[in-house]
Amino acid sequence: MAKYIFVTGGVVSSLGKGLASASVGKLLESRGLKVTIIKCDPYINVDPGTMNPFQHGEVYVTKDGAETDLDLGHYERFTNASFTKDNNITTGKIYYSVITKERRGDYLGKTVQIIPHITNEIKQNIRKLGYGKKVDVIIVEIGGTVGDIESLPFLEAIRQLRLELGRGYAMNIHLTLVPFIKSAGEIKTKPTQHSVGTLREIGIIPDIIVCRTERPIPKEARDKIALFCNVDKEAVIPAIDVKSIYEVPLTFKKEGLDNLIVRLLNIHCEDSNLSLWEENVVRRLETATKEVNIAVVGKYITLQDAYKSIYESLTHGAIANNVKLVIRRIDSEDIEKKGARNCLSGVSGILVPGGFGDRGIEGKIAAVKYARENNIPYFGICLGMHTAVIEFARNVCGMKTANSTEFNKNTKHPVISLIEEQKKVKAKGATMRLGSYDCLIKKGSSAYRAYKKTKIVERHRHRYEFNNKYKEEMEKNGMNFVGTYPKQNLVEIVEIKGHKWFVACQFHPEFKSKPDKAHPLFAAFIKHASLASI
Numbered sequence: 001m002a003k004y005i006f007v008t009g010g011v012v013s014s015l016g017k018g019l020a021s022a023s024v025g026k027l028l029e030s031r032g033l034k035v036t037i038i039k040c041d042p043y044i045n046v047d048p049g050t051m052n053p054f055q056h057g058e059v060y061v062t063k064d065g066a067e068t069d070l071d072l073g074h075y076e077r078f079t080n081a082s083f084t085k086d087n088n089i090t091t092g093k094i095y096y097s098v099i100t101k102e103r104r105g106d107y108l109g110k111t112v113q114i115i116p117h118i119t120n121e122i123k124q125n126i127r128k129l130g131y132g133k134k135v136d137v138i139i140v141e142i143g144g145t146v147g148d149i150e151s152l153p154f155l156e157a158i159r160q161l162r163l164e165l166g167r168g169y170a171m172n173i174h175l176t177l178v179p180f181i182k183s184a185g186e187i188k189t190k191p192t193q194h195s196v197g198t199l200r201e202i203g204i205i206p207d208i209i210v211c212r213t214e215r216p217i218p219k220e221a222r223d224k225i226a227l228f229c230n231v232d233k234e235a236v237i238p239a240i241d242v243k244s245i246y247e248v249p250l251t252f253k254k255e256g257l258d259n260l261i262v263r264l265l266n267i268h269c270e271d272s273n274l275s276l277w278e279e280n281v282v283r284r285l286e287t288a289t290k291e292v293n294i295a296v297v298g299k300y301i302t303l304q305d306a307y308k309s310i311y312e313s314l315t316h317g318a319i320a321n322n323v324k325l326v327i328r329r330i331d332s333e334d335i336e337k338k339g340a341r342n343c344l345s346g347v348s349g350i351l352v353p354g355g356f357g358d359r360g361i362e363g364k365i366a367a368v369k370y371a372r373e374n375n376i377p378y379f380g381i382c383l384g385m386h387t388a389v390i391e392f393a394r395n396v397c398g399m400k401t402a403n404s405t406e407f408n409k410n411t412k413h414p415v416i417s418l419i420e421e422q423k424k425v426k427a428k429g430a431t432m433r434l435g436s437y438d439c440l441i442k443k444g445s446s447a448y449r450a451y452k453k454t455k456i457v458e459r460h461r462h463r464y465e466f467n468n469k470y471k472e473e474m475e476k477n478g479m480n481f482v483g484t485y486p487k488q489n490l491v492e493i494v495e496i497k498g499h500k501w502f503v504a505c506q507f508h509p510e511f512k513s514k515p516d517k518a519h520p521l522f523a524a525f526i527k528h529a530s531l532a533s534i
Contacts, residue, residue: 004165022071028137035081047067049429076514114156187217187221222238253274292529357406365394377532440483451521479495503521
């Protein structure tokens with residue numbers, strides 16, 4: 001039977017429960033165990049697919065097309081586990097299922113309540129990944145903060161699960177903040193004590209307390225936390241700030257976290273070995289000296305998490321090329337106001353990521369034009385491909401009013417438009433082209449040189465496609481269509497003939513990149529950008 005680790009958080013949000021869960025997963029995998037990780041989100045949306053990036057951050061897409069929390073990106077980047085829609089549970093998903101069952105009459109006239117019906121549904125969804133599958137450990141991260149009313153059903157569910165599973169089969173890791181008060185010159189443990197007290201009132205006693213901190217925690221403070229929170233001294237694990245998130249598994253290993261976990265869960269396995277991770281990821285980040293300056297031109301730039309996978313994938317490309325990455329975050333609306341040259345001068349590569357809506361679009365199109373005319377390596381992703389096509393149609397093919405029907409339904413030249421199946425769609429949630437699709441690549445292209453194969457599988461999240469009516473005209477003018485989804489003859493990758501490196505793709509390659517295995521397109525983009533910076 002699979003064993004369970006429940007990860008909760010207290011004091012404040014954004015402490016890094018997702019990174020802690022992913023790092024624990026990495027540590028356990030390094031000991032030969034097979035893990036999977038579940039994220040429980042307390043919001044009532046069924047999934048984050050219709051949420052504004054400014055509110056939620058990035059929407060991470062799994063191979064089966066589920067729109068999920070960005071923490072699943074951390075899970076996939078740190079581990080070798082395969083994630084699906086079952087790895088993200090939301091309050092909305094739980095209530096939707098329970099209400100559907102009630103309408104069908106499944107509860108045979110019973111009054112449907114939080115306990116037991118909602119909590120039973122949560123437990124069933126959590127245990128689902130352990131049924132009939134060879135998974136040794138299931139890590140379950142509970143979103144939000146202990147004390148939030150929204151998280152209470154999930155916390156009650158894991159309290160019940162711990163009792164049902166029994167000692168040695170389930171444990172709790174509680175992540176808290178241990179702040180340093182500058183005016184007093186002291187580390188303060190009281191917030192952690194209060195957080196653990198709130199958790200215990202709910203009926204959950206933590207086995208391990210992971211303490212997020214800016215500074216080393218003195219032995220006296222660790223002993224105090226252990227005493228007042230009723231845990232062993234060795235179970236108080238400092239999680240001090242690090243330069244790179246990829247150092248977190250190493251710091252946890254140094255503090256003996258994995259040894260403690262396998263002992264508490266009574267798991268007999270080999271010792272952890274993170275030498276390759278340390279050598280090929282962390283050390284490369286530390287020792288790289290040659291800088292490559294990449295501009296990311298987006299419309300949600302003010303929120304760090306809106307392009308989380310993009311930033312991490314660029315880092316992976318830098319690791320693969322042994323260079324130091326410098327990201328210049330450019331708001332596309334600033335380009336509209338100040339001009340592309342003023343905003344982009346001096347960069348070695350330009351990346352335009354995905355997005356929705358017409359705000360800032362002209363700034364993105366101007367960024368594409370600047371990259372094309374100045375022979376600067378360009379990487380367009382999803383909307384970044386759309387803007388590349390629009391710019392080329394306008395400024396090279398002479399279609400001055402070319403546009404996407406997303407931005408102008410009455411455009412004379414709809415070079416980007418909805419395919420027939422999307423024209424009938426009215427509901428917004430989970431109705432885009434989502435998940436993994438095949439793509440055939442032409443030999444001799446930049447994409448082929450990156451992938452080194454003619455058939456790939458990549459993840460998608462979009463509604464609008466290239467309009468094949470304009471393919472012949474644009475090919476005549478030097479745009480190469482080098483990647484295609486064969487079943488519907490949909491354009492997946494475009495390049496520009498004679499350009500140093502200009503690749504724009506309809507899919508989202510950032511969802512398949514890892515620090516120790518950079519995505520081929522990101523690795524190639526950084527390579528050409530670093531050559532351009534010489």
